[in-house]
Amino acid sequence: MSVDERAADQRAATASLVAGYTYGTIIVLSVIVAGAKAYPGSAGRIAVLVGATAVVFWLAHVYADGLGHSVAHDRRLTMRELGGIARREAAIVEAAVLPLAALLLGALDVLATKTSLWLAFGLGLAMLFAQALRYARMERLDLLATLLILAANIGLGLVLIALKLLVAH
Numbered sequence: 001m002s003v004d005e006r007a008a009d010q011r012a013a014t015a016s017l018v019a020g021y022t023y024g025t026i027i028v029l030s031v032i033v034a035g036a037k038a039y040p041g042s043a044g045r046i047a048v049l050v051g052a053t054a055v056v057f058w059l060a061h062v063y064a065d066g067l068g069h070s071v072a073h074d075r076r077l078t079m080r081e082l083g084g085i086a087r088r089e090a091a092i093v094e095a096a097v098l099p100l101a102a103l104l105l106g107a108l109d110v111l112a113t114k115t116s117l118w119l120a121f122g123l124g125l126a127m128l129f130a131q132a133l134r135y136a137r138m139e140r141l142d143l144l145a146t147l148l149i150l151a152a153n154i155g156l157g158l159v160l161i162a163l164k165l166l167v168a169h
Contacts, residue, residue: 011138013088018135020091022153025127027057028096029160032103032124036117036164043106043113050103050120054096061089098123121161128153 001009031053035046065085070077077085099120106116132153136146 014134014138016088017091018131018138020089021095021127022131024054024057024092024095025099025124025131026156026160027053027092028099029121029124029157032099032117032120033160033164041113043103043111043116046117047100047103047107050096051100054093058086058089058092061092062086065089095127098127117164121157121164125154125157125161128157 028050031050032046035049039045039049062082062085065088066077066082069081069085102111102116102119102123104116105111105119106113111119129150132150133146135141136149139145141149
């Protein structure tokens, strides 16, 4: 494999991570909003909801991408290819890890449920911020474009926080 091919593979892998973490984080934050309304005093139930949803969306992506890959290549997938797709899409589940940890601290009464929810949201916003910076760096964006992508990612997170505040009150 040439240096250019390796660089292209690395770029594609990083692009998948940026997409997966961003998408996964938006899903996680959305589920936290819904979970906080449905189970206001139960960080444990919200954690189960977040974890299960992340896994289901990951499976849905693996399945859909597998179908697309099969059609694009005019043949059935091999287990190796399916495994590659599953690994590529794993960032959707990985995006749930830190918010889940915060929710589990609430479930174990290390933190109050409200505190664990806000910590989970803060970690989600940090993830969106980090992925926007990663994207801006990969694309070699100038300062204005970097600020715009940061605003877009954080704006999505803030909309979800506003929704949480509206739903919870």
